Amino acid sequence: MDPVTTKTRLATVWLGGCSGCHMSFLDLDERLLELAQRVDLLASPITDYKDFPEVDVTLVEGAVANEEHLEHIRHVRARTKILISFGDCAVTGNVTAMRNAYGIEDCLNIAYRENATVIVGIPEDNIAVPRLLDRVRPVHEVVPVDFYLQGCPPDADAIYDLLTALLDGRAPVTDGRRFG
Amino acid sequence: MAERILISPVTRIEGHAKISLYVDDAGEVSGAQFHVVEFRGFERFAVGRPFHEMPGLMARTCGICPVSHVLAASKAGDALLGVEVPVAAQIQRKLMNYAQHLQSHALSFFHLSSPDFLLGFDSDPKDRNIIGLAQREPELARRGIRLRQFGQRIIEILGGRRIHPPFSMPGGMLRPFENADKEEIEKWLPEAYESVKIALERFKSILDGFQEEVDYIGNFPTLFLGMVSRNGDLEIYDGVIRIVDAEGNVVADNLDPQRYHTYIGEASEEWSYMKFPYYKPLGYPGGMYRVGPLARLNVCSQTGTSQADRELREFRQRVGPTACASFHYHWARLIEMLHAVERIEELINDPNILKKQVRARAGQNRNEGIGASEAPRGTLFHHYEVDDNGLVTKCNLLIATGQNNLAMNKAVEQTARRFVQSNKLVEGALNRVEAAIRCFDPCLSCATHAAGQMPMVIELRNRHGGLLDRASRG
Numbered sequence: 001m002d003p004v005t006t007k008t009r010l011a012t013v014w015l016g017g018c019s020g021c022h023m024s025f026l027d028l029d030e031r032l033l034e035l036a037q038r039v040d041l042l043a044s045p046i047t048d049y050k051d052f053p054e055v056d057v058t059l060v061e062g063a064v065a066n067e068e069h070l071e072h073i074r075h076v077r078a079r080t081k082i083l084i085s086f087g088d089c090a091v092t093g094n095v096t097a098m099r100n101a102y103g104i105e106d107c108l109n110i111a112y113r114e115n116a117t118v119i120v121g122i123p124e125d126n127i128a129v130p131r132l133l134d135r136v137r138p139v140h141e142v143v144p145v146d147f148y149l150q151g152c153p154p155d156a157d158a159i160y161d162l163l164t165a166l167l168d169g170r171a172p173v174t175d176g177r178r179f180g
Numbered sequence: 181m182a183e184r185i186l187i188s189p190v191t192r193i194e195g196h197a198k199i200s201l202y203v204d205d206a207g208e209v210s211g212a213q214f215h216v217v218e219f220r221g222f223e224r225f226a227v228g229r230p231f232h233e234m235p236g237l238m239a240r241t242c243g244i245c246p247v248s249h250v251l252a253a254s255k256a257g258d259a260l261l262g263v264e265v266p267v268a269a270q271i272q273r274k275l276m277n278y279a280q281h282l283q284s285h286a287l288s289f290f291h292l293s294s295p296d297f298l299l300g301f302d303s304d305p306k307d308r309n310i311i312g313l314a315q316r317e318p319e320l321a322r323r324g325i326r327l328r329q330f331g332q333r334i335i336e337i338l339g340g341r342r343i344h345p346p347f348s349m350p351g352g353m354l355r356p357f358e359n360a361d362k363e364e365i366e367k368w369l370p371e372a373y374e375s376v377k378i379a380l381e382r383f384k385s386i387l388d389g390f391q392e393e394v395d396y397i398g399n400f401p402t403l404f405l406g407m408v409s410r411n412g413d414l415e416i417y418d419g420v421i422r423i424v425d426a427e428g429n430v431v432a433d434n435l436d437p438q439r440y441h442t443y444i445g446e447a448s449e450e451w452s453y454m455k456f457p458y459y460k461p462l463g464y465p466g467g468m469y470r471v472g473p474l475a476r477l478n479v480c481s482q483t484g485t486s487q488a489d490r491e492l493r494e495f496r497q498r499v500g501p502t503a504c505a506s507f508h509y510h511w512a513r514l515i516e517m518l519h520a521v522e523r524i525e526e527l528i529n530d531p532n533i534l535k536k537q538v539r540a541r542a543g544q545n546r547n548e549g550i551g552a553s554e555a556p557r558g559t560l561f562h563h564y565e566v567d568d569n570g571l572v573t574k575c576n577l578l579i580a581t582g583q584n585n586l587a588m589n590k591a592v593e594q595t596a597r598r599f600v601q602s603n604k605l606v607e608g609a610l611n612r613v614e615a616a617i618r619c620f621d622p623c624l625s626c627a628t629h630a631a632g633q634m635p636m637v638i639e640l641r642n643r644h645g646g647l648l649d650r651a652s653r654g
Contacts, residue, residue: 014196016218016220017243018240018241018242018243018246019242019243019244020240020242020243020244020246020343020344021243022243023243023244023287023342023343024243024342024343026287026291026328027329027332027342027343029325029326029328029329030322030325030326030329032310032311032325033311033314033318033321033322033325036311036314041309041311044309046291046292046309046310047306047308047309047311048305048306048308048309048611049305065218065219065220066217066218066219068217095220095237095240096220098221098225099220099221099224099225101225102221102224102225106224107219107221107223107224107225108219108221110221110223110224110227111219111221111223111224111448111455112448112455113448114574115223115446115455115576116446116447116448116455117445117446117447117460117464118445118446118447118448118458118464119447119448120447120448120449120450121448121449121450121451122448122450123219123448123449123450123451123452123453124450126450126451127451128186128198128200128213128215128217128451128452128639129215129216129217129450129451129452129453130217132219152240152344153243153343153344155341155342156342
């Protein structure tokens with residue numbers, strides 16, 4: 001991560017969350033273009049990519065809610081130097097984990113039986129849709145996390161402060177930032 | 181032997197998805213499935229919570245259009261209280277909704293889809309994003325970023341924050357609108373008009389180069405459903421539902437959004453977490469319909485603002501009175517952006533917006549409330565039943581994107597039939613299949629009250645489910 005000679009390789013990942021943290025990232029507005037001078041955004045929901053590359057920094061939005069998230073976050077962790085839990089769902093499980101109080105069966109039943117007028121099938125255990133985990137978990141319960149950025153979502157200034165601190169080789173300050 | 185192709189993950193869409201393509205013995209695509217792979221369970225965990233909490237909780241269904249969910253939940257709450265919302269609060273809510281349409285459409289057009297038109301469907305995937313666009317067309321990319329910023333800034337001014345703003349509740353709004361708010365919004369208007377017009381002119385000038393995409397990326401007849409005002413104007417906050425067919429005939433008009441369940445049904449299938457709404461009189465799956473920008477322009481008699489109406493007339497001249505090509509969602513989105521800027525200008529200049537009374541206070545007077553409005557992607561319905569203590573006992577969310585599910589599946593199949601020629605996936609074909617999805621600008625976090633990554637998978641399988649080829653982005 002030499003700020004003088006090479007660009008920092010950045011990725012952003014979206015697990016079980018609402019995409020609000022990614023929208024907050026886009027709320028960097030024109031600072032995105034400034035950031036693009038210093039980083040290569042190699043993998044992100046706003047880019048086309050096939051395989052998750054080796055990167056220096058990854059921002060992870062969302063909680064770990066299904067088997068694909070679990071597999072994906074392990075893969076991402078293995079290819080990332082600095083992993084950041086990005087927003088409250090990643091940090092605590094937050095709204096995504098609210099279903100933990102109820103069984104999967106109960107949740108699926110309400111969505112796909114009670115609130116449906118034609119039931120051809122219930123999405124569960126099909127070859128194409130991943131199995132839900134019994135309990136939604138924050139990212140650090142599954143893989144080691146290097147930094148936490150709280151907020152639902154963290155505002156753009158908080159994202160900017162953290163990323164520029166890492167780029168400048170300073171210790172990021174995340175105190176005083178609130179959840180929610 | 182039929183085979184199946186899996187595209188996973190689909191990229192530059194607002195959700196987590198996969199596509200399966202089924203290929204027959206002759207190597208032709210014989211079927212397709214668009215799978216949404218996330219689920220969060222809002223309709224379950226809303227139960228037992230106070231209805232006053234719903235705007236704040238339901239905002240979290242989606243980080244792109246939280247304002248829509250806050251509005252639908254607030255309007256359902258207005259119905260539970262049985263109050264009439266003060267006029268200043270109604271104007272503020274409309275202003276928020278136009279601001280949200282503007283920012284969301286800007287995101288869809290500039291950040292997610294324009295790299296396909298401006299850099300090319302077959303350009304290097306590495307550059308096909310907003311940063312790549314900024315390198316090639318810095319001025320246009322900057323305008324797109326600032327147009328989204330304008331919408332987000334209005335939301336921040338009225339709601340205190342850009343994402344999940346706590347601006348509205350059952351009965352009204354958080355605070356009165358001030359002159360200073362108006363002054364700041366006004367300053368942005370000239371640039372916003374200019375940027376939307378530049379994008380519109382640019383899009384119209386390159387459209388002829390995409391005739392094949394127009395003809396084969398989701399071009400087929402369906403019904404179209406959307407909200408209109410009583411005089412047929414495009415309406416996104418409070419109106420009646422109109423349904424037209426592919427020839428423009430009005431199939432149903434003046435439908436009450438409160439009675440949505442009498443004309444819209446929802447089907448569950450095991451291969452997607454996104455349900456399949458359908459128009460009840462035609463049954464499932466025959467009752468396929470489309471919602472969103474294209475549908476709104478097809479159902480409205482006119483937009484109701486002068487500049488957007490001029491654009492709508494040109495649109496109808498070029499594509500006919502009812503546009504069936506899903507590719508034209510992009511054009512429709514641009515026209516709606518112009519309309520949104522015009523409405524924003526009108527609303528901030530309405531003297532009633534400055535009135536100090538912004539909230540009607542009352543206890544709960546009803547046990548069932550339905551709130552509907554037009555979200556950027558189409559008509560949104562929130563339906564709550566509550567007990568006498570105000571705790572939710574039943575919740576159903578009928579989401580805009582979900583209502584395009586049948587049409588998105590058909591669009592993927594049509595596109596794949598045209599562009600996927602063998603049982604191998606080539607990059608340009610893969611990107612066009614994904615582009616079929618991008619036309620609809622699906623917001624999959626909303627749609628499954630779930631969430632997930634924008635990336636997507638396409639798998640090629642035989643009819644027994646055997647995997648032949650797989651393309652993955654994620």
